[in-house]
Amino acid sequence: MDKLFEIESFELFQNVLQQILANLYYSESTSTMPYIEAETVQVAKQELILIISDCNYDLQKIKDVIRSKDWVPEKVKCFLDLLEANKSNVLYSAYNHFNSSYCETVLGYDWIVKLILGTSELKTIKYPLLQLVMTTLNKIGKPNKILYEADKDMLLKIINSLESLK
Incomplete structure (x- = not known):
């Protein structure tokens, strides 16, 4: 310089x-x-x-x-x-x-939450409750779409983790 x-x-x-x-x-x-x-x-x-x-x-x-x-x-x-x-x-x-340099860059994301009313349905639910779709850009510039899904057990862990941060 x-x-x-x-x-x-x-x-x-x-x-x-x-x-x-x-x-x-x-x-x-x-x-x-x-x-x-x-x-x-x-x-x-x-x-x-x-x-x-x-x-x-x-x-x-x-x-x-x-x-x-x-x-x-x-x-x-x-x-x-x-x-x-x-x-x-x-x-x-x-x-x-x-x-x-070390991982992919997030270009954008979108998420979907499926709400279930009533506890009897929640106990028998087999599909994901939360879906996160991310578009990333890798090192060579190629965009990738990644889908993350969280079922009721994972969603409960996420909620408990967030609540414990208070």
Whole structure:
């Protein structure tokens, strides 16, 4: 990141940082940043990702690490302001990146609850009471549909677990 803070034009510096924060975990063509080498951008992204993960995604710790560097104070302030303005997007992309690296990402879900009135039917019920349909995206980008079903015994365990959280 040292090379980024050596950019002389403040406007160019700000534009490069905005592009990096917007595409931190995604590779991007350097056509939007023609004055900066692609390798410099990738190294800066990797350093920022390392700082974020070393600070355990705590924004205050990240700011402290950035402030501790020997960079131009005006550019540090600009960087911290951009980071603050984009913190939701940065943390969301970090979460998605981590989640996609180790498991599938949930794109959407829907659930169905079947209500049974009367205790005599409940004792003889053989079909699921709760169904959860999830659409996930695996590492290679292929969407999957997953169906989870919970019968009365599993539903009772879920309810008891939720009630014990009080």
